[in-house]
Structures are given as C-alpha cells and as structure tokens.
Amino acid sequence: MESWKDKFAKLVDIMATLRSDNGCPWDREQDHQSLSRHALEEVYEVIESIDENKLDELPAELGDLLLQVVFHAQIGREEGRFDIGDVLDAINDKLIRRHPHVFGDEVIETSAEQTIAWEQSKMTREGKKSAIDGVPRHLPALLRAHRMQGKAKAVGFDWPRIEPVWDKVHEEIDELHQAHNSGHAEQVEDEFGDLLFSIVNLSRFLDTEPEQALRKACDKFDRRFKAVEAEVKRRGKNMSEMTLEELDAVWNVVKKR
DSSP: OOOHHHHHHHHHHHHHHTTSSTTOOOHHOOOOOHHHHHHHHHHHHHHHHTTTTTTTTHHHHHHHHHHHEEEEEEHHHHHSSSSSSHHHHHHHHHHTTOOOHSSSSSOOOOOHHHHHHHHHHHHTTSSSSSSTTTTTTSSSSHHHHHHHHHHHHTTTOSSSSSSSHHHHHHHHHHHHHHHHTTOOOOHHHHHHHHHHHHHHHHHHHOOHHHHHHHHHHHHHHHHHHHHHHHHHHTTTGGGGSOOOHHHHHHHHHHHHH
C-alpha cells in the first residue's frame, strides 16, 4: 500500500510528465500568470464544499488546490527558480519560526496571544516595514479590510471595547447621508467605503467573519428571490406587472416559510 509520501511524490512526477515534451499541450502552455485565476477558483470550490457541508467532496477539492501548488512548483523548477522542495522548506521554516511556544521556549496560552505574537514576529524577525504588510491587494475587499484591521490590532491599534465601534458606524452613516445630500458622487463613494470599513470593524468585535456573513446573506437572498418567482408563477402572474407592494407581500409569505 502506497504511503502518503509516495502518493505525493507520484503527484509531482505526474505533473512533470504532463509538462514534458510528450505531455499535455494545455499543461505545457501554462505559466504562473495563466494559472493564477485557476488557483482562485479552486480556493472558492474548497470554501463552497465546507459551507455546504459536503465534506465527502472536500478531499477532491483539496486535491485540485494542491495541484495548483505542484503545478507552480514544476514551472519554477523548469525555470531554475525553485522546486517543490523549496516550497516545502519555506512553509516548514515559517511554521517553526512563528510557533516558538511549540518549538521553542516562549509561553503562549491563548489563540489571541498567538495572533499578536504571530504579527509581531513578522515585524521583528522577518523585517516587515509595516504591521499591515502582507495583505494581498487582490483579496475580496471585505476580507482585505478584516485582515488589515486584525494586523493593526496586533500592534495595539484598536478600540478597547465595542461601544465606540457602534458610534463610529453611526457617524459614518451620518457622513454618507450628508455626502448624498451634497450631490457629489466621489464624496459619496468615499463615505460609503468608510461605512463599509467601519462595518467590517464592527464584525470583528461581534466575532463574525464579514465575507462569510455576506456570502450567506447572498445565498439567503438567492433562495428567497427564486421562491418569490416560483410563487408569482404559481399564481399565474408576471413579476414585472406587479406593484412593489404586491411583490413585498409575496416576499413576506416566502420569508415566513
């Protein structure tokens, strides 16, 4: 029976074969740039399997994600830049370096303390110039805001309690209202962004992940809107011919179900 180490080596060999002269034309044509969107798609498919509790599908989705790592490593090997061994060395070294309480003498007892120590380690041991360095600009905006705020918290830049966070949200709502009344589109966009940023900040204090919360809200709207469409059709009507009050009444019926 193959060990997991043998299976991993087999995957690396398969990828090398696919990229060889006698391999797959599509695989040979790929580079780091062309693969980037596929990596993003695979991440979201992993998340979808978890969100929908389809854990029996999770191994296959994680395999697809792992393939992206091996694919990039093979391209790096062909270019003489790095190989899968360098990838493994990088993550192994990082995990040991950032867990001195496990692999060293430091004492850390809670996950909150570990988060702070993790971010401080990046500053002192890895030479990062800013506490918020390392947050990819291409992250979904809600997730990026959440990560930036979390990193700022690790160095003490955060509200001590939730009450002023609520106040800040209401303040941003008032400023957005004023900007809308002024009729300046750029100012509205700026204030709307500030409001969203403050809402993300509130999510941290409520211990709620904003990207996941909004994703679930979208799924909820998807279910309810399609149910409204089905109910309207069942009544022999057309949504475009109904008033907003009539549609809202159907929405409330669907919501109660």
